[in-house]
Every structure is written in C-alpha cells, then in structure tokens.
Amino acid sequence: MSQCLHQVAGPVxxxxxxxxxxxxxxxxxxxxAFYKDVLGAQVSEAVPLPEHGVSVVFVDLGNTKVELLHPxxxxxxIAGFLQKNKAGGMHHICIEVDNIKAALMDLKNKRIRSLSxxxxxxAHGKPVVFLHPKDCGGVLVELEEA
Amino acid sequence: MSQCLHQVAGPVxxxxxxxxxxxxxxxxxxxxAFYKDVLGAQVSEAVPLPEHGVSVVFVDLGNTKVELLHPxxxxxxIAGFLQKNKAGGMHHICIEVDNIKAALMDLKNKRIRSLSxxxxxxAHGKPVVFLHPKDCGGVLVELEEA
Numbered sequence: 464m465s466q467c468l469h470q471v472a473g474p475v476x477x478x479x480x481x482x483x484x485x486x487x488x489x490x491x492x493x494x495x496a497f498y499k500d501v502l503g504a505q506v507s508e509a510v511p512l513p514e515h516g517v518s519v520v521f522v523d524l525g526n527t528k529v530e531l532l533h534p535x536x537x538x539x540x541i542a543g544f545l546q547k548n549k550a551g552g553m554h555h556i557c558i559e560v561d562n563i564k565a566a567l568m569d570l571k572n573k574r575i576r577s578l579s580x581x582x583x584x585x586a587h588g589k590p591v592v593f594l595h596p597k598d599c600g601g602v603l604v605e606l607e608e609a
Numbered sequence: 610m611s612q613c614l615h616q617v618a619g620p621v622x623x624x625x626x627x628x629x630x631x632x633x634x635x636x637x638x639x640x641x642a643f644y645k646d647v648l649g650a651q652v653s654e655a656v657p658l659p660e661h662g663v664s665v666v667f668v669d670l671g672n673t674k675v676e677l678l679h680p681x682x683x684x685x686x687i688a689g690f691l692q693k694n695k696a697g698g699m700h701h702i703c704i705e706v707d708n709i710k711a712a713l714m715d716l717k718n719k720r721i722r723s724l725s726x727x728x729x730x731x732a733h734g735k736p737v738v739f740l741h742p743k744d745c746g747g748v749l750v751e752l753e754e755a
Contacts, residue, residue: 478648478650478670490746501721524624527627529702551746573647598643600677600696601697601698602699
C-alpha cells in the first residue's frame with residue numbers, strides 16, 4: 464500500500480521521442496560508408512568518446528538518428544556484444560524522458576531493473592540510464608533526459 | 610563503365626525518415642504493457658496481419674514508432690528469430706524512401722542484396738523491400754515507399 468501511495472505521490476515524468484537507435488559495428492568506416500554512399504544519408508565524422516569506450520558516427524534520418532558504435536580502448540561496453548555478433552547488430556534504443564530521476568524512482572517501484580543505481584552523463588552530455596533487457600522485452604533500453 | 614553510367618543516369622531516389630524500429634517479442638501483451646503501463650507510451654491494440662504472419666502493436670513515440678511483432682500462424686517470418694532470441698529482441702529498422710523502384714535498382718547496382726527481387730506491399734499497405742543484413746552492417750533494413 465505504501466508503495467502504491469509512493470507511486471501516486473511520486474514526481475511526474477513523461478516519455479518523449481526516440482532519440483536514437485544504436486548499432487554496434489565491427490568496421491566503423493564501412494558502416495558509415497553504407498549509410499552515406501549507399502543509402503545517401505547525412506553522416507558525421509567518427510567521434511571518439513573515450514570516457515564511454517566507443518567511437519560514434521551519427522546518421523541523421525531527419526526525425527531521429529542511427530548511431531554507429533565501435534569499441535574504443537579496453538573494457539568497451541560493446542566489446543562483448545560484438546564478440547557474440549561478429550557482423551554487428553542493433554545494440555539498444557534510446558528514448559527521451561523529461562525527468563530522469565523521477566523516471567528511475569518510478570521504474571524502481573515498478574520492479575524494472577536499471578544497470579546503474581543513478582543516472583550518469585551519457586554520450587550527448589546529458590543524464591542517461593540503461594534499463595535491464597530482461598525487464599524490457601529482450602531490448603536494452605536507454606533513457607536520456609532531454 | 611556502363612554500370613557507372615547507368616547509376617548516374619538512373620532515376621533519382623532519396624532516403625527519408627526512420628519509419629519504425631521493429632522488436633520481435635515472445636509475449637505481445639506483456640511487451641505492450643511494458644511500453645504502455647511502465648513507460649507511459651501511447652500503444653495501439655494488437656493488429657493481426659495474417660498476410661504478413663505477424664500480430665503488431667504500434668508504440669507511438671511522437672517522432673517515430675516502435676512496432677512490437679509476434680508470430681501469427683504457420684511460417685511466420687519472425688518465428689526463427691524468436692527461436693534464436695527467446696526473450697525477444699530488435700528485429701529490423703525501417704527507413705522511408707520516396708521511390709522504391711529507383712532505390713532497388715540503384716542498390717542492385719551497388720551490390721546490395723535484397724530479400725526479394727521486387728518490392729511487395731508491406732504491413733502499412735505501402736511497397737517495401739528488405740535488404741540483406743550481411744550487406745547492411747549486420748542489421749536487417751526495410752525500405753518503405755512513403
């Protein structure tokens with residue numbers, strides 16, 4: 464009952480738009496060339512993000528982005544994924560929220576596990592948190608405060 | 610040389626926005642409840658599409674959609690995927706194009722394989738074609754004429 468009241472009384476948060484679909488790729492240049500030269504999308508230069516253990520190429524699709532991720536340095540968070548999926552593959556989706564602390568508190572009450580206790584600053588310089596794929600229908604879901 | 614001229618002289622096509630991210634799920638009701646009740650997204654009723662061998666729930670994220678797919682009938686195109694990914698997972702991304710015949714011709718010239726020789730009518734009643742994941746960085750890419 465107290466949990467129920469807490470949920471009702473908790474701070475409000477709202478889900479926003481799809482920020483990006485992240486794809487882990489074994490060859491960043493080849494993947495970027497596919498989106499740029501084959502499909503004709505607008506594609507950024509490769510951006511090294513050593514604090515996140517990835518290099519990223521942003522593919523602009525107008526309404527949202529595809530982010531191509533390649534491991535950078537030791538202990539990259541996507542190294543294991545690429546070992547299991549050698550050709551690359553879809554790694555996670557990122558959905559925006561307007562209040563990540565409130566979202567995290569509410570999701571905890573709803574028994575959705577997150578991969579960290581608190582939000583951290585993500586690749587876009589904004590607070591993010593990853594939710595456990597087992598609680599999200601097999602999909603790694605990132606929430607980003609926008 | 611003739612191939613190069615053909616590409617230059619071929620009909621023009623342009624890539625558009627991300628139409629949807631498709632997620633194959635083992636339990637459609639449970640997955641829909643996650644997006645609706647846990648995340649607070651707008652979610653459709655389940656729509657049976659027997660001609661495509663799936664039931665679909667559309668999750669509206671404002672700028673684009675997540676489509677939750679569950680096998681329907683025998684020979685569902687996602688049955689094999691769910692056998693390999695029992696918890697579910699991201700199945701494909703769909704990007705819009707303005708001229709799917711021109712896109713298909715151009716992609717064929719660029720040695721990108723498609724899963725069918727011609728576009729077929731997809732789940733939204735519009736022409737679609739799937740490109741081979743091995744030619745698209747490990748990701749199954751659907752093109753839809755919008």
